[in-house]
Amino acid sequence: MAATLIARAIRARPEAVIGLATGSTPTRCYGELVRLHREEGLSFAGVRTFNLDEYLGLPGDHGQGYRRFMQEQLFERIDIRPWNTHVLDGMARDTGAECAAFEHRIAAVGGVDLWLLGIGANGHIAFNEPGSAADSRTRVVDLSAETIAANSDGRFFKDPAEVPRQALTAGIATIRAARRIVLLATGAGKRAALRTAVEGPSTESCPASLLQGHPDCLFLADREAWGA
Ligand code: PGA
Numbered sequence: 001m002a003a004t005l006i007a008r009a010i011r012a013r014p015e016a017v018i019g020l021a022t023g024s025t026p027t028r029c030y031g032e033l034v035r036l037h038r039e040e041g042l043s044f045a046g047v048r049t050f051n052l053d054e055y056l057g058l059p060g061d062h063g064q065g066y067r068r069f070m071q072e073q074l075f076e077r078i079d080i081r082p083w084n085t086h087v088l089d090g091m092a093r094d095t096g097a098e099c100a101a102f103e104h105r106i107a108a109v110g111g112v113d114l115w116l117l118g119i120g121a122n123g124h125i126a127f128n129e130p131g132s133a134a135d136s137r138t139r140v141v142d143l144s145a146e147t148i149a150a151n152s153d154g155r156f157f158k159d160p161a162e163v164p165r166q167a168l169t170a171g172i173a174t175i176r177a178a179r180r181i182v183l184l185a186t187g188a189g190k191r192a193a194l195r196t197a198v199e200g201p202s203t204e205s206c207p208a209s210l211l212q213g214h215p216d217c218l219f220l221a222d223r224e225a226w227g228a
Contacts (some may be wrong), residue, residue, distance in 0.1 A: 001218055002116060002182050003032035007042050009114045009180070014046040017106075019115030019175070021052050021126070022066045022073075024155055025184045026116060030074040037078045044080040048109050050102070052117070052126035054088040056095070056140060064156050065090060077223040088168040089137070099138040099168060106174070112181030115178035119185050122146040123193040123206035127169035134210050143167060172210050181217040185209065185225040194225050 006029070009016045020026070036042040051066055058065045067087040075085055086105055092098035106112060117125050122144060128136060129144040143165055152160040175181065185194045197208035198219060204210065211217045 002029040002184055005182055006033060007036050010047055016113045017048045018177055019050050019108050019112045021116050021118050022069045023118045025118040025186055027073055034077045036181055044078045047080055048084045050106055050112060051087040053167050054090040054091050055164040056166040056168055057164050058090045066073060095140050095168060102138045110180040114180040114182060115175055117183040119183055119190055119193055119208045120147060120149060121189050123197055123208050125175060125207050127167040128172050128207045130205050132172055132204060132207050134175045134204060136175050138170050140166055141169050172207060176214055181211060181214055183219045185221040188224045190225045191227045194221055
């Protein structure tokens, strides 16, 4: 469904600006976008993309870097123009300038039409960990112990010691500025975070709950994640 919504946005506006996420959750959505490109003529030739986040200190071509992830999962398999894909540079010397340039580029293309998100088991969105301010913008953040553990369970890194301690991330306000938000959640490990985000108060202790009140925000969950 997420791929269908993204495809619809691109067909409505071939120069659509799409926000993307990494992690285990969106990989099937990217697989379906590749299929739509190959079999149903969906063209990304005019599309601009912005990714949520990147580890600090990992070169873009590092095996666990998010630039590499996006290249392999999506960008190299569709007709998107490389210069239209924006992933924060985890090796930037001046991280403040890198973050400011990211915000500037989003503004320069008129804002994000649809931002695809996952959710962390601790309720984070992008690398906005609990406590992130609702008005936060793209910046350097410290990763929480939960996130370091989740990303070193063998899916990505094998050892917590390998996981960078910091990252560059789009802020809550950066994400909330997207005209449409689609958050994906799969598996029982996300159930508590999802419930808190949807049914709890809107609070910085659960960053995904700060999406409440967005005029066009859709949460797509499987049965395990919703628990119904
Ligand atoms: P996951 O990560 O898709 O790998 O579960 C989601 C997230 O932490 O936002």
